[in-house]
Amino acid sequence: MRTRNQAKRQNQSTANEDSLKHYGGMESRSGCKDEASGNETLANISQGAVGKLLKRVNKSRGSRGLKTDDSYLRKQDTMGELENGSSEAEKQLTGTTVVRTTFDAKCCTTDVLQNVPSEVENGSTDVQCQSIEREDELDGIDWEDGPVDTLKYKSNVKEDTINGVTVEFDAPPDPSKQKTVRRATAEExxxxxxxxxxxxxxxxxxxxxxxxxxxxxxxxxxxxxxxxxxxxxxxxxxxxxxxxxxxxxxxxxxxxxxxxxxxxxxxxxxxxxxxxxxxxxxxxxxxxxxxxxxxxxxxxxxxxxxxxxxSLKPEIEKSYPSGKGPSRAGSGIFSSSTLMVAGPKCSPLSPAKSMAYGKHIVSDKTSTSTGQATNDKSRETITDKSNKRMSASTSDAQDDSNDACIIKKERPKRKGDLEFEMQLEMALSTTAVEIARNTMISDVKDVGSTSSNVSPFKKKKIKAEECSTSSHGISxxxxxxxxxxxxxxxxxxxxxxxxxxxxxxxxxxxxxxxxxxxxxxxxxxxxxxxxxxxxxxxxxxxxxxxxxxxxxxxxxxxxxxxxxxxxxxxxxxxxxxxxxxxxxxxxxxxxxxxLEDMELETRELTEPLPTNQQAYRSHHLYIIERWLNKNQILYPKGPVLGFCSGHPVYPRSCVRTLQRKERWLREGLQVKANEIPAKVLKRSGKQNKGQDVEDDYGEGDCEGTVALYGQWQTEPLFLPPAVNGIVPKNERGQVDVWSEKCLPPGTVHLRLPRLVPIAKRLQIDFSPAMVGFEFRNGRSLPVYEGIVVCTEFKDAILEAYAEEEVRREAKERRRTEAEALSRWYQLLSSLITRQRLHNRYVDGASSQSAVNIATSNEKSSLLAGGSENTRSAHQEKSEIAKSSSPSFVLAENHEHVFLVEDQTVDEESSTRTKRCRCGFSVQYEEL
DNA sequence: ATGGGTCATCGACCTTTGCTTCGG
DNA sequence: ACCGAAGCTTTGGTCGATGACCCA
CATH class of the missing domain: 3.90.260.10 (Transglutaminase-like)
Structure with a gap:
């Protein structure tokens, strides 16, 4: 992704600077500022446009690093009291910004959303919204890749939307440069x-x-x-x-x-x-x-x-037919709904209402824009207005109507966009005139208003108009x-x-x-x-x-x-x-x-044969042989239901899935003796290469192939039964227990841990039970779970297991307790050691105190040592409760002495508290 | 405009049976 | 010296589904 600054450097160094300035200036429209003030609903319009922008972001995400000659920017309703927040770099660029639409969309969005406010704020002159005409001058710009914070980008969208600034891009019609396509992720x-x-x-x-x-x-x-x-x-x-x-x-x-x-x-x-x-x-x-x-x-x-x-599938590239797309365009699922015919007394709805009832979105938009026009304090000239409106409504309407009836035009055919816009404008103008006449709303001055009121007219008329202009939608x-x-x-x-x-x-x-x-x-x-x-x-x-x-x-x-x-x-x-x-x-x-169910089912089963081959790929009823997977076959091969481009059509019920011998074993089936593989596949890729070498040495080509069999070639798995308490094992000395069907007769799978030593001790023959594989450390490893033994030993083993478990648990408990004691001992020892060290070295800075410590040490060490011994002897579990006294701070040159008469015992909780005269206390629990 | 063919891409599925080190 | 537990390098190849694009 190209960063803004990088782009800017390039811009400034290019010889096209003048022209860039020209375009930068064009982006700012001071005349629009006033429109935003005091008209919060304008944000809705902006939101819609931002939605479209985001849509395009998604669209062009895959085409990074591409440059086009016909990029152009269209701004719609740029207005508002624009706040700054632009970076210093952006300020430098004021007036020289170039916004291109085919470069990476994230970059594009970031640029625009950050730049436009700063430009307007810096007092750029009034310009009309129009397409950039001199795109060819921008060709010298080299864009570099670099990271751009998407979060920032998102917040910018929001911010600027609130500010009422909307910038709309029109992706240039250059399909040849949009080779790379971003595909939907699993999450989407x-x-x-x-x-x-x-x-x-x-x-x-x-x-x-x-x-x-x-x-x-x-x-x-x-x-x-x-x-x-x-x-x-x-x-x-x-x-x-x-x-x-x-x-x-x-x-x-x-x-x-x-x-x-x-x-x-x-x-x-x-x-x-x-x-x-x-x-x-x-x-x-x-x-x-x-x-x-x-x-x-x-x-x-x-x-x-x-x-x-x-839509059930994420729509990334496409336009959004049927109100599908906008759900992920950031501006709400209904934000770009159809041009619809609003009621005669259409009143502006709150955005919340609009979101709740998608039908009204457009009428909401337009009525608000109507209001906006009405309230506009610093009105522009009529020409300016109409230009602007035309531009805005065109882009708006273009999307809408594209969505409505000419979806196919939007994608590959960008060539005729311009003519289309013209036609649309005309259609919209006509609509607006009719609307104005019918609704008698004198305030409606926005000719570009795409959704408004249409007097009641007959359905046929509606249909005719809808189909011809796509602008009167009855959604x-x-x-x-x-x-x-x-x-x-x-x-x-x-x-x-x-x-x-x-x-x-x-x-x-x-x-x-x-x-x-x-x-x-x-x-x-x-x-x-x-x-x-x-x-x-x-x-x-x-x-x-x-x-x-x-x-x-x-x-x-x-x-x-x-x-x-x-x-x-x-x-x-x-x-x-x-x-x-x-x-x-x-x-x-x-x-x-x-009866109806039967009728519908009959229809389901008697669907006519499709005429194109592609349809047979995933057809639920029919198949042509070319769409069979490599491990599929037609069995029986017939009846032929018809032909498609010369290919015989078979019922899909004839399609059978083939498996390797080993795979059938997992399902408790084995391939019958002398069965010829229903299909033989060549091993592909690496495996095949290895095999080719062998082939050269005359090893035969059977190693380079995989034999597949159908279920009709299998029979229930026959495994040698257990005899004399011996479990039949495979070549690896184990039993593969994919399912119960894979167990040799007379054996049982005991899915319990730690059974191997028990079976060994009882001298019972067993086999580890492999239940599958797991990938660890880059390789697949067998997973074992329990053992397989002859059925007659099941009870004996389980009994021994239960006893062993009791023993093991007791042993485990003892071990845990011993470990706990050991750790307590370590803890207390370390506490005492720490205290000694504290007393001796931290506080005894002077030689005088060192002497004191030495003398008192003799006395206290006895006590301390004594108490320590007591503790270990009594298996004390103690807690050091730092008493309220600030002993550690105050007790300089002091070693605690816990006298017996100062001890207290809480019988209820079996806790004993030892106290030093200095106020320090140790509380511990007697076990 | 439609369908066939091809290609690119994503994602799901399949694959499938140690070795080394270290501590007890 | 031996045994067993733990940690390591945490695949990667293939193919089906899908969609874009070109061409007839």
């Missing part, structure tokens, strides 16, 4: 899976909420009252068919209109009520109302939703950027369909009945992966993805571990089953739910 994968699961649970909960709202009697009654009389009787037929539902669907479709996301965070139930009242609502609400109506008409109906969930899923995709519909059980009845797809939003086969295509068109389709009823849920997804192999890897998912759904499925099967029961105890 784990996090992504975690987010995915949590998101799934939340969406399940949301679905249940909607489902229960559909059961509201008041809403149902109101819907019935709206329904024309001739439609009321449509569903009375004993055998309901999908066709019979069509007029109902058409009426509903024409009666209710769509609008964008909710403007307020109402509980869903009341939102549904107001949708009913105003006859316009989000697709979710409209679909829910249709469910309510069908239920009111006594039709068995489910609310069905595509769970548009965060109905939380944090979703999918527009126009079918996300919600109903499933009505039609007993008149098929023999046993059928769940019929009814999408009132798009006025489609029985169009289940179209859902996949419609979702694909809007880049919405059809990973989870869940039907909700009776407060339960059931995964019905199979009904709508024909290319399961495409979504299988994007779905969470099925065991976890099934476990989550199991109780919900029960509830759903009860709710939808309570009316009708079928012959032979089959419920509607079990």
């Amino acid at each position: 994968k784990e996090l992504a899976e975690f987010v995915h699961k949590v998101n799934l649970l939340c969406l399940l909960a949301r679905g249940r909420l909607v489902d229960s709202a559909c059961n509201d009697p008041l809403i149902q009654a109101s819907l019935l009252s709206l329904l024309p009389a001739h439609l009321l009787k449509l569903t009375d037929a004993p055998k309901l068919t999908a066709k019979a539902l069509a007029p109902l669907v058409n009426w509903f479709h024409s009666h209710f209109r769509l609008r964008g996301a909710n403007d307020t965070e109402k509980p869903f139930h009341s939102a549904l009520a107001s949708t009913l009242e105003s006859q316009e609502g989000t697709p979710e609400e409209v679909a829910a109302l249709s469910v309510a109506l069908f239920r009111a008409l006594n039709l068995t109906t489910r609310f069905v939703s595509i769970l548009d969930v965060a 109905t899923a939380v944090g979703s950027r999918k527009v126009g995709a079918p996300l919600y519909w109903a499933e009505v059980y039609c007993s008149g369909e098929n023999l046993t009845g059928k769940w019929v797809h009814v999408d009132v939003v798009n006025a489609i009945t029985d169009g289940e086969q179209n859902v996949e295509a419609a979702a694909a068109a809007c880049k919405l992966p059809l990973r989870y389709v869940v039907a909700f009823a009776g407060n339960g849920a059931k995964d019905v993805t199979r009904r709508y997804c024909t290319k399961w192999y495409k979504i299988a890897s994007e779905r969470v571990n099925s065991i976890w998912w099934d476990a989550v759904l199991a109780p919900l499925k029960e509830l759903e089953s009860v709710a939808t099967s309570d009316v009708v029961h079928f012959a032979q105890g089959e419920t509607r739910s079990s």
Whole structure:
């Protein structure tokens, strides 16, 4: 990573200094300062942009050391009272900063986030936000690698975000220089899976909420009252068919209109009520109302939703379709959500609210930026503003819309970015005009405002516009950027369909009945992966993805571990089953739910053959031979189900895994005699090289190969039984106990420690039991656990073991006690020695005192020695309690004398305290 | 735009049966 | 002198999965 200072040195030494200064100046925009003041919500915008920045950081992390010619910087909404905190070096660089976007992103971020404030603070002149045009002048800069503290970098992000400074980079479209790609680490994968699961649970909960709202009697009654009389009787037929539902669907479709996301965070139930009242609502609400109506008409109906969930895999390189990516971009999972249509009375939400309800993020952003524009005290000229806004909104919108509908454009195709931006700007301008007209909010002056209010209009119109401009998103899923995709519909059980009845797809939003086969295509068109389709009823849920997804192999890897998912759904499925099967029961105890299970299972097993070879790599049903692993084989080789590019397609159930002979032994199987290996592999790499030498000497090539066998070539392991108390051992004199199956008949594995000496003492034949290997010190070592003996000796050994253990424990206890005593003795001895030394040398500086010590020593040594003897004789465990007296300090030229009459004994705790007249005391416990 | 082929990379899995020194 | 415990050098090769890129 290139450090800032290094870059700076290079900058200053380059002949392009002038031009660099020019760019540095361009970065500062004094006119923006005022905008930041007093408008805290601006931080939100900045946060979003920082999120994008971080996204790019991740993106370009792998392309270090690369230089590009077309780097450019785009700054958006640079403003605020900028604090310093820049290094001295940075100050020197003021006005000469060059920010490049293709160099290492961390460096880039650090540079920008540190530099911009200092530049602005130093009073750089007002400049407009624009792209750097003279990138070629920067080519002379050599970047060096060096460490940059990432923590610092992170904190800078935060700080500057708070200050309202946002810098956005646009990664230059130079795919040729982005060869190196950072891959997700295991940790990131784990996090992504975690987010995915949590998101799934939340969406399940949301679905249940909607489902229960559909059961509201008041809403149902109101819907019935709206329904024309001739439609009321449509569903009375004993055998309901999908066709019979069509007029109902058409009426509903024409009666209710769509609008964008909710403007307020109402509980869903009341939102549904107001949708009913105003006859316009989000697709979710409209679909829910249709469910309510069908239920009111006594039709068995489910609310069905595509769970548009965060990706299971970390997205490092990609854009973030479906609200996935931002979860790890540092600015929150919903921070860069779709351009969405806000409600007419859209009011700014608090950031917290926004985070809690992703739908509102954009409206939040825009409304705040609107407010910002309104409150701007030092207004710029209209031109300046529009330029700035255009720039800001463009970059903002670009990301958003890229995320929304043109994901593919963002990655490899950077070439047309500019034209795309232009188009987008135009689209956004149009949108804004319409918004302004419709909402009559005079304060809305920010033309670049990407999310705002759209008057209610019909769904077809919405769809058309969404698909053409990608700017009017109806994001109905939380944090979703999918527009126009079918996300919600109903499933009505039609007993008149098929023999046993059928769940019929009814999408009132798009006025489609029985169009289940179209859902996949419609979702694909809007880049919405059809990973989870869940039907909700009776407060339960059931995964019905199979009904709508024909290319399961495409979504299988994007779905969470099925065991976890099934476990989550199991109780919900029960509830759903009860709710939808309570009316009708079928012959032979089959419920509607079990019949549907069979139907879905049948679909699973009859998936059409993919047309591309890659799909067979991990297809759950089919395989072509080229994708077999080296230890796999087709057995039996057939039937051929079809062909793909000339390759025969086999059922995956024919794929068998092969093992070496030794490996089968571990599973208690042995290869039958005279079996020919199902497959012979060449030994690879180093092993092979060694073998080649041998081959040259005519050793034969069988040593250079590995013979693999299939399970069908094996039989249960036959081991020689134990005879006369002798354990049959292998060539190493041991028994490999991979499992119980590997034990010779008549033997038993005793997994206890210290059995070897016992068996030896009892003269019982045994074998060490090797249970596996472990790697230590660079080599794999066998791990032994217990011994294998003949069954008849088991009891004798265990009995002896128990006795031995008792003996051993007693011995161990004695040893421990002796050791403890020894250590106490050592401790006390050292204490006394220390005290003597203290008295003799530390305090006795003068010769006079030395004499005193000598004289008193004779006396005290007797006492001290006596007490010591007493202690050892009595096996005392003593504690030196430094009494409150400051004896060590005060007792200069003094050796403690513990007189018998000064001793006290605490009978209760068996502690004895000896005291010296100087105040020093020793407390000890008598054992 | 899509699919096939190739390559790079990461990460999981497989591998698989001492030697030397020092203290008791 | 012998025995046993402890510490040492804490793999590394291979392959599948995945994704990027190029080309048809």
